[in-house]
Amino acid sequence: MAMHIYDLGWMLAQVLLLLCSAPLVAGIIKKVKALLQNRIGSSIFQEYFDLYKWWQKPTILTPYTSLVFIIAPLVYFASVVVAAAMLPNFFGTQFSFGDVFVFIGVLTLGRFFMTLSSLDTATAFGGMGGSREIYISVLAEPVILLAVLVNALRSGSTTLAGMALDFQAVYLSVASVLTCIAFFCLLLAENGRIPVDNPDTHLELTMIHECMLLEYSGRLLAVIHWASMLKTLVFLVLFSLLYLPLSLPLAVKVLLAATAVSVMETLKNKMRLFKVRVYLAAAGILLLLAIVAQ
């Protein structure tokens, strides 16, 4: 399919929309969580204020860091933006580029650079965070590929657009429900959510994703946080498009998935670090069952 200038325009519009709404979705997750936990919580726009605040602050670099430290957040941000562009276009154009393997590869590139930057400062926390991040991603990746396989088998395509569910139909089959649960578990693990990681904690020793960011400040920190929020939104959209078998408008599905994240973060506590493999293995087994059921 040839690429039109209009397609490019719609793609840009989609990326911009996701970029602008990512802090809002993150704010909504926090707000719902606060309400569920008997707290009033901060405004749903708080994430925008935080980004603005960090943007105003100077970036402090230790003399021990190299160029990697500055490049990594940018690569991370760019990788998530590219991933956002690769999502099936929700303005209705048929064009999309790259298949799901490229999608996963791009996201992994960003993660790889963040891990490099965590080692770059040579602090104990950075190294710990980097090692835990890799430990989880190594286990999560094969499971993600399995999730992709389930959809690829059904739709006979490995492009994200080809794999998307039909909005109008309801897919309440055993396979689709199992895949839905399994991908939701993956979504939590990939985005550093409870029960795998705790995004709200101040306890450095228990952190995974946040542990790698401890040396960042100012604009670089803003870039990383924005990228992380965008990544969460990209996963929520992907979950809604590909795996949530309900015939509802996309925005409603995304909000539903975001609420489900808040509920999970209230119901569950963080698991032992070495139990994460059991958790991810469980997601993998659900997916295998889904393939069999399909």
Added chain:
Amino acid sequence: MKVKPEGLRGAANICSRGGRHPLTAMFGADETSFGGGYAVYCLFENKEKHDIDILKAEFDAGSDLHYPALTPVLPAAAWYERELHDMFGFIPDDHPDLRPLVLHETYPEDFHPLRKCVDIDADVRGERKYEMAVSHGDGLFEVPVGPIHAGIIEPGHFRFSQAGEAILQLDAKLFFTHRGIEKAVEGKTPEEALLIVERICGACSVANTLSYCQALEKLSGQNVPRRAWLIRTIAAELERLYNHIGDTGNMCAGVGFAPVISMGSRLKEILLRCNEAIAGNRFLRGLIVPGGVKYDLTESLCTELTVALTKVENEYNDIVQIIAEQDGFLNRAKTTGIISKNVALDLALVGVGARASGVDCDCRRDLPYGLYAELPFNVITKTDGDVYARLQVRMGEVAESITLIRKALKLLQQDDSQLHCGELAYKTLTGSWGISESARGSNLHWLMLDADGCIERLFIRSASYPNWPALTIAVQGDIIPDFPLINKSFELCYACLDR
């Protein structure tokens, strides 16, 4: 019992009766100002006589302050002896680890602040070696944490020796904000010192004051009226209650279990407001004074307290229920941070830390004071010694404390004795101790007044002091992400050390 310095180890060994009588405290005193020399006191809790045996080693003023260390036979003495070395310059021979404890690298080598000849206002600067205990080896690395932490807590530096995620060794550098309270109160009148003692630590304010006041009351020989003791008991149990309930929430913060964190803080807030209604401040300061209490619990306050207690009890039962049903939490808490009974006995642990490891001790029962002998309660013990056992002990004690407060409130209505026994006259140059069970364990004060009736020496051993070294043992074999949870399960206080 008085002994010569070289006989201290032998005598201490006898006093401890093979470990059955734990070393409650060990401290030094500079008695040169009234004709003596230096002294080392060892206090053992006599479990049979329900009393404290005091062993005193006297050193001549001009002697070199050497004595055979107790640590090789009584591991519980390790920190006390390091502190004696820092603060007085005693040299316990054969001490396995005589690194500085209280005085960090910014102090000169030969500086011993608790000697009377050291001026409290002296500007002291210098340098000494302060090394952390670490493991070396292929693939091992160190993780330094603190002294400034991400949360709003007190300063402490932890050095982990790691093999991957597994903790091989932990060394804690504490005493960053040592205030020299023991030195600062010297020469103050008991009433002036009371204000300082109340502020040693926020969370053990009542326990510290209660121990201090009991020590003074023993010196005066006068009895505190019954009504005052009832109110003191209520205050002490309220303090235990708000600590235990807050800590239950904090332990859930260690694993990111958010609903219980908020529930715990909310219940703690209710109790802190009760405290404010009783004493005018949230930590019950100014309520307990030598000889009695300052404020009465009026009829309306009692009703208010009863209502609040019912609310707290119901909601706390919800918390207990939620935790019991939360598999994820139980999985984190069980088998994590184990302290065996042997370790607990060797280190003479106190309070929740000891009771969760199967050591049946509670100074409210073992060294009865006030009205605890006639207000029966159960001492909660568990045997697993892990994080969950410590949580269960706290949960059990919350229920016991609520029952105790209810009984005391009932007795209070039938009682019309005085709040205060009147003017106290104190014996001078006589040692005296007072003990009370804080939320963290037994809290001991030892004091002596000089010829003018001012403080000659006040030694404060709060519950956190013997329990801190246990933390470094509990984490061995666990992984570093579990440290915050283990740490919170002990809920040790930095300010209690920085006295």
